[in-house]
Amino acid sequence: MTSIDTLWLLIGSSLVFLMQAGFLCLESGLTRNKNNINVAIKNLFWAFWYALMFGDSQHGFLGLGQFFPDIGNGLGSGSAIAFFLFQAMFCSTSATILSGAVAERMTFSGYVVVVAIVSGLIYPIFGHWVWSGSGESAVGWLAERGFVDFAGSTVVHSVGGWVSLAALFVIGARIDRFKEDGTAQNIPGANYPLAILGTMLLWFGWFGFNGASALSFSDRVPKILVDTVLSGTAGLVTALGLSWLVHRRALVDWVLFGSLGGLVAITAGCHAVSTPAAVLIGAIGSAVAIGATSLLERLRIDDAVGAVPVHLVAGIWGTIAVGLFGQLEVLGTGLDRVGQIQAQLLGITTCGLWTFGLTYPILLVIDRAFSLRVSEKSEYIGLNVSEHGATNDLVALFQVMEKQSKTGDLSLRVSVEPFTEVGQIAAQYNQVIGALEHSAHELQTAKNKAEESNRTKSQFLANMSHELRTPLNAIIGYSEMLQEDAIDCGYEDTIPDLQKIQSAGKHLLGLINDILDLSKIEAGKMDLFLESFPIRAMVEEVVSTIAPLVAKNQNTFTLQSSDELGSMTADLTKVRQILLNLLSNATKFTENGSITLAVNRTKTVEHGEMVVFTVADTGIGMTPEQMSRLFEAFTQADASTTRKYGGTGLGLTISRLFCQMMGGDITVESELGRGSTFKAWLPIISAEVKTQNSPQFLGTL
Numbered sequence: 001m002t003s004i005d006t007l008w009l010l011i012g013s014s015l016v017f018l019m020q021a022g023f024l025c026l027e028s029g030l031t032r033n034k035n036n037i038n039v040a041i042k043n044l045f046w047a048f049w050y051a052l053m054f055g056d057s058q059h060g061f062l063g064l065g066q067f068f069p070d071i072g073n074g075l076g077s078g079s080a081i082a083f084f085l086f087q088a089m090f091c092s093t094s095a096t097i098l099s100g101a102v103a104e105r106m107t108f109s110g111y112v113v114v115v116a117i118v119s120g121l122i123y124p125i126f127g128h129w130v131w132s133g134s135g136e137s138a139v140g141w142l143a144e145r146g147f148v149d150f151a152g153s154t155v156v157h158s159v160g161g162w163v164s165l166a167a168l169f170v171i172g173a174r175i176d177r178f179k180e181d182g183t184a185q186n187i188p189g190a191n192y193p194l195a196i197l198g199t200m201l202l203w204f205g206w207f208g209f210n211g212a213s214a215l216s217f218s219d220r221v222p223k224i225l226v227d228t229v230l231s232g233t234a235g236l237v238t239a240l241g242l243s244w245l246v247h248r249r250a251l252v253d254w255v256l257f258g259s260l261g262g263l264v265a266i267t268a269g270c271h272a273v274s275t276p277a278a279v280l281i282g283a284i285g286s287a288v289a290i291g292a293t294s295l296l297e298r299l300r301i302d303d304a305v306g307a308v309p310v311h312l313v314a315g316i317w318g319t320i321a322v323g324l325f326g327q328l329e330v331l332g333t334g335l336d337r338v339g340q341i342q343a344q345l346l347g348i349t350t351c352g353l354w355t356f357g358l359t360y361p362i363l364l365v366i367d368r369a370f371s372l373r374v375s376e377k378s379e380y381i382g383l384n385v386s387e388h389g390a391t392n393d394l395v396a397l398f399q400v401m402e403k404q405s406k407t408g409d410l411s412l413r414v415s416v417e418p419f420t421e422v423g424q425i426a427a428q429y430n431q432v433i434g435a436l437e438h439s440a441h442e443l444q445t446a447k448n449k450a451e452e453s454n455r456t457k458s459q460f461l462a463n464m465s466h467e468l469r470t471p472l473n474a475i476i477g478y479s480e481m482l483q484e485d486a487i488d489c490g491y492e493d494t495i496p497d498l499q500k501i502q503s504a505g506k507h508l509l510g511l512i513n514d515i516l517d518l519s520k521i522e523a524g525k526m527d528l529f530l531e532s533f534p535i536r537a538m539v540e541e542v543v544s545t546i547a548p549l550v551a552k553n554q555n556t557f558t559l560q561s562s563d564e565l566g567s568m569t570a571d572l573t574k575v576r577q578i579l580l581n582l583l584s585n586a587t588k589f590t591e592n593g594s595i596t597l598a599v600n601r602t603k604t605v606e607h608g609e610m611v612v613f614t615v616a617d618t619g620i621g622m623t624p625e626q627m628s629r630l631f632e633a634f635t636q637a638d639a640s641t642t643r644k645y646g647g648t649g650l651g652l653t654i655s656r657l658f659c660q661m662m663g664g665d666i667t668v669e670s671e672l673g674r675g676s677t678f679k680a681w682l683p684i685i686s687a688e689v690k691t692q693n694s695p696q697f698l699g700t701l
Helices: 003-030 033-040 049-054 078-101 108-131 153-171 192-214 220-247 252-267 275-298 307-325 337-369 376-381 383-388 393-407 421-449 454-489 492-522 535-552 572-588 624-628 651-661
Strands: 530-534 556-561 567-571 594-604 608-617 665-671 675-683
Touching: 003 078, 003 192, 078 108, 078 153, 078 192, 078 307, 108 153, 108 337, 153 252, 153 307, 153 337, 192 220, 192 252, 220 252, 220 275, 252 275, 252 307, 275 307, 307 337, 393 421, 393 492, 421 454, 421 492, 454 492, 530 535, 535 556, 535 572, 535 594, 567 572, 567 675, 572 594, 572 608, 572 651, 572 675, 624 665, 651 665, 651 675
Parallel strands: 556 594
Antiparallel strands: 530 567, 594 608, 608 675, 665 675
């Protein structure tokens, strides 16, 4: 090997190493930010693979000698050292393929173990069968039989794909990747521009991957590079066409997978096919990769970055294509066309049996000894935090809010990172919690001393509510703004956390609004705005509003009413709120059950003509003791159901007060474990009834 050949091999090694950066960007871009550190960390094992792959062949099945090679002395010439480096890059590439496939749910220690198995055993032994000599000097048993894989469509890519498939069978799909009915749910990547950059880096690295596999800077290198580019381009164009044909738009994932599928497919025969054949190989490689992606979804196999379709399936196709399109005189195996196809199929089958057949049972045994998959909690918070202890200000904010919602500890505060949008949310949240803590303390002091009147207490609550609304609205506004920025910048993985922050803010704001309403009622400052409105139209509007919540808990809903309900005169906003509260309670405490709303007109001796809204559910029901305290303010806040079902504990209190203000009432019947039935009675023509002096409601705060 001449000096220029050695230089070309070193350049090729550098380009293949650059593919690690490409894999990092591609996999980090296609997975969520909370896992990108875990995805980025790679490992390379050098002690065993070189000896097993390129050591003295033992009957064409195993290499021995040169374990723990002394790079400076033991390998001899500079060309041998360059060859070692080049092959080391190939080994690391095969092992890296696994990382993306199992992203977001495999333990880092488990990944290291699998990489050790691949790098130290599976890859080098199969590589010895194929690459330890070729043509007349072939010593590997597959090479002796004419199997050709020039730059590794099977040796590198299919090996990595088979290992990935075995690991996916063992560890399973990510949480929420598939619905109960098997329908796939899209988990958007964190940064598609980064994924596209990764694909471009991989494409550039492929010049070294394929070009330097010639092992010399000969006249055939330019054609190898041209055919590689054309095949990848054909894959990209094919993916665009298929995406437009099926979805009427260019799907980023398909374009990435298609171009990489074309590059993987040409890798096996880039030295021995015509240029038109290279284009055809790339186009078909793209199509089979995209088709395999859809097939895996149907089979509920969750490959996070398309590693199996791209590297395994496109690699298989590219290896078969050597037999179909390879120029026999260039291949130099002495086989005819049929014989060459048979040799390619033998190599593909052997690779699958060896790689998957060995990896799958090994991983099953390892998984039983110590789980290869992270816990559900770790997967939920992200592997950056659970596996590597990394965090950020958004995660810290969410963790404090979640802990506070579970424990009710108002002394907790979020650390504030100044001059950031999340820091501004944290500061506003701390202000809200500080005010709530102070208010709770003052309220408890007032109750203990029993020195303040109910009117003073209500005024205090109203003032407190006004003071808290400004920072809460700021939190909600900031979170909405951050969601828009996250969508614009491609950080979709942060949106669920931002939505939780926004939801928590809206929950607190709802609580404060309820407190303010209650204090106004007790202080006699809540006014009624009476108007005439059609009952049926109002009911249908409420039913439409509550429908998503009913569907969320997989309940069935039935509306029972006549079309001749007529009109009523009452406070429309408050009647609507009463119905919404009753229906939302019913759906919240019922899962996979039924909700019924019946609306009827009736006449009573005492109150005249009334409209009765009956809300019945098949939910958890209540005990007699629970029913006795049901309409007391904050009752649910002390109940065991709060954590599971949420709520402020004020909805029913306010609803009943609204009914009584309009001359009606709410009654309830319930049986534990069988459901509840609420009846809201309202006069057809309401007149304001003062309730602030009703003893059953005073003092409940």
